[in-house]
Amino acid sequence: MELLGHYNYWITIVLAMVGFYIVISSHNLVKKIIGLNIFQASVFLLYISMGKIIGGSAPIISEGTQVYSNPLPHVLILTAIVVGVSTTAFGLALILKIRNVYGTIEEDELQELDR
Amino acid sequence: MIVPHLPIIQVVIPLLAAPICIVMHRPLAAWITALIASWLTFAVAVWLLINVLNADAPILYSLGGWAAPWGIEYRVDTINALILLIVSGVSATVLPYSLASVRHEIPLRQHHLFYAALMLCLCGLLGIAITGDIFNAFVFLEISSLSSYALISMGASRRALTSAFRYLILGTIGATFILLGIGLLYMVTGTLNMEDLANRLPEAVPSRTVFVAIAFLTVGISLKLALFPFHVWLANAYAYAPSVVSAFLSGTATKVAAYLFLRFTFGLFGQVFSLSELPLESILTPLALIAMLLGAIAAILQTNIKRMLAYSSISQIGYIVLGFGMASQTGITASMLHLFNHALMKSALFLAAGNIIFKTGTANLDALSGIGKRMPITMSAFLLSGLSLVGIPGTVGFISKWYFLLAAIEQARWLMVSVIIFSSLLGAIYIWRVAEIAFLRPAIEPYSMKEPTSSMLIPTCVLAGSCVYFGLETSLTVSLARLAATNVISVEP
Amino acid sequence: MPSDVVIRTLAKLLIPFVMLFALYVQFHGDFGPGGGFQAGVIFAAGFIIYSLVFGFKNAKRLLSSALLRWLLSGGLLLYSGVGIACLFAGGNYLDYSTLASDPVVGQHIGIMLVELGVGITVFAAMAAIFYAFESSDP
Numbered sequence: 007m008e009l010l011g012h013y014n015y016w017i018t019i020v021l022a023m024v025g026f027y028i029v030i031s032s033h034n035l036v037k038k039i040i041g042l043n044i045f046q047a048s049v050f051l052l053y054i055s056m057g058k059i060i061g062g063s064a065p066i067i068s069e070g071t072q073v074y075s076n077p078l079p080h081v082l083i084l085t086a087i088v089v090g091v092s093t094t095a096f097g098l099a100l101i102l103k104i105r106n107v108y109g110t111i112e113e114d115e116l117q118e119l120d121r
Numbered sequence: 122m123i124v125p126h127l128p129i130i131q132v133v134i135p136l137l138a139a140p141i142c143i144v145m146h147r148p149l150a151a152w153i154t155a156l157i158a159s160w161l162t163f164a165v166a167v168w169l170l171i172n173v174l175n176a177d178a179p180i181l182y183s184l185g186g187w188a189a190p191w192g193i194e195y196r197v198d199t200i201n202a203l204i205l206l207i208v209s210g211v212s213a214t215v216l217p218y219s220l221a222s223v224r225h226e227i228p229l230r231q232h233h234l235f236y237a238a239l240m241l242c243l244c245g246l247l248g249i250a251i252t253g254d255i256f257n258a259f260v261f262l263e264i265s266s267l268s269s270y271a272l273i274s275m276g277a278s279r280r281a282l283t284s285a286f287r288y289l290i291l292g293t294i295g296a297t298f299i300l301l302g303i304g305l306l307y308m309v310t311g312t313l314n315m316e317d318l319a320n321r322l323p324e325a326v327p328s329r330t331v332f333v334a335i336a337f338l339t340v341g342i343s344l345k346l347a348l349f350p351f352h353v354w355l356a357n358a359y360a361y362a363p364s365v366v367s368a369f370l371s372g373t374a375t376k377v378a379a380y381l382f383l384r385f386t387f388g389l390f391g392q393v394f395s396l397s398e399l400p401l402e403s404i405l406t407p408l409a410l411i412a413m414l415l416g417a418i419a420a421i422l423q424t425n426i427k428r429m430l431a432y433s434s435i436s437q438i439g440y441i442v443l444g445f446g447m448a449s450q451t452g453i454t455a456s457m458l459h460l461f462n463h464a465l466m467k468s469a470l471f472l473a474a475g476n477i478i479f480k481t482g483t484a485n486l487d488a489l490s491g492i493g494k495r496m497p498i499t500m501s502a503f504l505l506s507g508l509s510l511v512g513i514p515g516t517v518g519f520i521s522k523w524y525f526l527l528a529a530i531e532q533a534r535w536l537m538v539s540v541i542i543f544s545s546l547l548g549a550i551y552i553w554r555v556a557e558i559a560f561l562r563p564a565i566e567p568y569s570m571k572e573p574t575s576s577m578l579i580p581t582c583v584l585a586g587s588c589v590y591f592g593l594e595t596s597l598t599v600s601l602a603r604l605a606a607t608n609v610i611s612v613e614p
Numbered sequence: 615m616p617s618d619v620v621i622r623t624l625a626k627l628l629i630p631f632v633m634l635f636a637l638y639v640q641f642h643g644d645f646g647p648g649g650g651f652q653a654g655v656i657f658a659a660g661f662i663i664y665s666l667v668f669g670f671k672n673a674k675r676l677l678s679s680a681l682l683r684w685l686l687s688g689g690l691l692l693y694s695g696v697g698i699a700c701l702f703a704g705g706n707y708l709d710y711s712t713l714a715s716d717p718v719v720g721q722h723i724g725i726m727l728v729e730l731g732v733g734i735t736v737f738a739a740m741a742a743i744f745y746a747f748e749s750s751d752p
Contacts, residue, residue, distance in 0.1 A: 029290060042293055049300050056308050066646060079307070082256055084651060086300055088736075089263045093293050095743045096267060100274055100286050102747070107279045116283055129697075129707040137694050140687030185700075186709035 014055035021048035033113040035104065039097045046090045053083040124172065128182040128195040128251055131165045131205065134158050135244035139237040148224070148232035155236040156216045159243060163213035166205040173202045181253075189253075190317045196253035200605040203457065204250040204380045207464045211372035212243050218472055218580040219365040221573065225479055226277050226363045235275060239369070242268040246377045255303050255389075256313045258381065262299065262345070265377070266292045269370055273362040284357035291354045295344030302338035305330050306389075318389050331390075335399065338385050346378040348442055349412035352435045356419075359431035360484075364475025367427060371434055372468035376460050379441050383456075386445065387609045405446035410540050412439030417547035421554070425484045426474050429551055430467065433510065436544060437463045440525060443537070447528050450606045455524035457602035462517035465591065466506045469584035473503035476573050476581060486555065491564030493556075496572050500559050502585035507552035509588040512545045516592040520599070625667040632660035640733050644722065650729040654736025661737075662744050670748055679745065682738050689735030696727045 010016070021044055028041025057079035065077040105111050108119055123130070138158030142151040173180055179198040183189060197205070219239075227235055245265025252258050270292065274285035307313060309330050310321040325331055340351075347355040355375075359367045386401065416436025423429035437459070444456030476499040477492065478484050493500040509516035512523075522545060529537040572578055591598055633656075640653035665673030697708045705712035710724025 026294075029294065035286065038290055042290065045294070046297050049297055049304065052301070053304050056304065064647070079304075085256075085260055088651060089260070089267075089296075092267055092739075093263075093289065095746075096270060097286070097289055099743075099746055100270075100282060100289065103274070104282045104286065107282060120280055120283065126701055126707065129701075133694055133697065133707070137691070140690040143683055143687045146683070182706065184707055186706045186711065 014051065018048045018052045018055075021045075021051065035101045035111045035113065036098070038113075039094060039101070042097070043090065043094060046086070046093075050083050050087060050090075053079040053086070124168075126182070127165055127169050127172065128180060128197055129184070131162060131169065131209075131251060132195075132244055132248050134162050134165070135240040135247065139240040139244065142233050142237040142240060146233050148229050151233040151236040152216075152220055152223075155219075155240055158240060159209065159212040159216050162243065162247065163209040166202070166209040169197055170202040170206055173197055173199055190312055190314045193257050194253040194314060194316075195251050196315070197251060199601065199608055200383070200457070201250045201380065203461065203601050203605055204377060205247060207376055207461055208243070208246045208250065208373045211464055211468050212239075212369060214580045214583055215365055215369045215372075215468065215472070218368070218475070218577050221577050222364050222475055222479060227275050231275065235272070235363075238268040238271045239366075241265075242272060242369075243373075246373050249377050250380055253315045254313050255306070255315060255318070259296065259299055259303055262381075263296055265374065266296060266345075269366075269374060272366040272370070273358050275366070276361040276363050278361050280357065281361040284354075284361045288354040288358045291344055291351070295341045295351075298337045298341030298344070300341075302334045302336075302341060305334035305337065309334070315384065315389060319391065322390060332399070335390060335401075339382075339401070342378060342382045342385065346375055346382060346442070347435060347438055349408045349415065349435070349439065352412070352416075352438075355435060356428055356431040359434065359471075360425055360428040364427075364471065364478060367431075368468045368471035368475065371430070371471055372464040375434065375438055376464055379438070379445075379456070379460060382442075383445060383453075383609065387453075402446050402448060405442055406537075409439045409443035409446055410537070412436060413443070413540060413544040414439075414547070417544050417551070420551045421547065423551075424486050426477065426486055426489070426555065427471070427484050429486075429555075430470050430474060433548065433551065434463075434467055436548070437467070437510075439544075440521070440541075443541075444525060444528065447532060447534075447537075448610070449528055449531060450603075450610050451524060451528035451531055453606035453609050454599070454602045455521055455528050457605045458524055458598060459521035461598055461602070462509070462521045462588075462591065465517060465584055465588050466509045469502060469506035469581060469588060470510070472577075472581040472584060473499050473506070476577055479573050479577065480571075486558055489555070489558050490562040491559070493560035494564060498572050498578055499581060502581045503559075504552075504556055505585045506588050507555065509592065511549045511552055514592075515589065517588050517598075518592070520592060520595050621667055625663055629660050629664055632663065633657055636660065640729065641726075643729050644725050650732025650734075651736055653729075654733040655740060657733070657737045658740030658744070661741055665744070665748075677741060682742055682745065685734055685738035686742060689731045689733070689738060692731030692734070693728050696724060696731070700724070 025041045025043070025045030025048060029038050029045065032038055032041065057076040059073060059075050062073040062075040063071045065074040101111055104116070108116055110116060110119070135158050138154050141154050145151045145154055169180070179196050181189070182195040184193045184195070187193070223232060223235060242265050245261045245263070245268065248261030249258050249265065252261060270285050270289045273288060274282055276284075303313070306318060306322075309325045309328060310318055312318055312321060322331065344351045359371055362370065413436050416432050416434070416439060420429045420432035420436065423432060441456045441459050441463070444452040444454075444459065446452070474484065476496065477489060480496065481488055481492070505516070509518035512518040522541065525541050526538060529541060636653045636657035639648035639656060640650065643649035643653070661673070661677070664676075696710075696713075700709045700712055701707055703712035708724070708728070710721045710728075711717035713720035713723050
């Protein structure tokens, strides 16, 4: 099964497209943030799956293991996750403020209000 | 003892200043902290530049004592020393201005947060420029982006919120694209160090993964750079941000993104690969030309002075990318010059616009009728830097446009030559429009209006004056830009 | 505030263990998986459970906004302070080996302090985000 052999890439691609589509298509600002999160999660999966070495164990030194997975992508993605969390938190805070000021979080209504 | 540690001190000063601003809590104390920190960073940047020029080789610094391909390495050469100088210079001139302006635009209880965010943004921008590790560059990019979303959302108008939100969405998409590109490069080469990558990529080149990585990186950075089809976030973000933030970001954020673009396309992938094997040149050049024209036309149609300046920024970014697309030494020299010059002009223009908004309370062009008589110094500074934007001889704008023309003539691209000239003429129209309203129309209201306080006036004049100074005294900037260009392109294609 | 006995009792049982686990993750971070990021988030989760069950007012009495501000910046200052201390000890920024006469001990001290700084900042940031959403009226 060559086609499904790299199923992690398929998951990444599907998730990325789903997330991207939500960001572009939905008018609700919260849904946009959710889409952004899915989009970012797809990249996280790409990084995490690339660190996996078949037959390798968790990268903690222990007796009797020779092969370890690559820990570096995990460390990198931890940073990216933190960035994602702060982006989400800031985005949601911004939405709260927009809601307080405009009274709506639908993009088309916001544009109508600013005309 | 301190000299070998200069690269890290450059980044750590603003990083330390941010929490201190928050702890201080008092508006004035936070401002003083930020002011001292940004003057110190400017001093460090000047010092670094002198050291790089003297040493004639890049200054390397490995964090935590971990050697280069494994640890994070900071690498200062002539290109990023110039970028560091631009970023810290703009912040050092803008901060004195911010005392009065921020007090006017932002509620007092948010001041410490404002200055903390400004310092974090400065830290991020300096970090992108100085680091030699692509993932580290991504982290700094996110630090600067997140804090700039916060800075923009603090604008007085409610539209600042929606503009910041739009920037947040597009900026995050751009950053995620960059992250994807970095991940793919890491998969192919197993390294994140820029030098190491540049050495290893040629072996891996005929691989589809590398092509996909380049595509993601190019689109991601173009989003941050606000290159033509990705420019939608920029106009509103700059128009509704607080005046200080508009001036700061227009002078720094897009410049750093342009630097990153240069680093990736020329530094990592190598000019031969980027421009001969990939159709990058034939993609960049038309986009740049369209950006130059459309940005200028859109600027003419605006009624809000800050929006007008923001659209003019989009047009100027087109120039910078055009120089990259030409991929000749003259072209890169012109781009590097324009990076420096545009930072000066646009920051001066935004500061002058900030002065006007500070006094009149509106950014609407029609309300500025006859303002040249009430605020002669501000409007002269505006006119001076505006003329520089058009490219009148004797100003910095002329120097970089001259080099753009030279580069285009060198390659006998007459369409490019005509677009460069035509876009400059369009620039003359929107600058003239402001000048006409400000100087030739009668004053509509008997404002008892005067110039703003000198703490706002002096930075505006310093920047506008340096537009003229560097326009006459070109040896420093041109030689720096030339050095940088020869670093990037060693052989003429 | 929920007055449900089951929730209150369960929360009382749960919170100490959540926080203890956070401390384990924090201080065992240099031997096994863990570290400041995770520990800070887990600790903040314990605190958020507390304030959800026992009310925002009580939580604010425990951890005022002013204290939060100090924690938020204190952690970051601790982190960069360790880096600067390495400079003064004669090494590069964050080169922990110079912190003690024995490089291995130095590495231990350095990573502990840095992770502590990270943990404090992450906890404070999470709590601050929670406060920001709690206090705003939708």
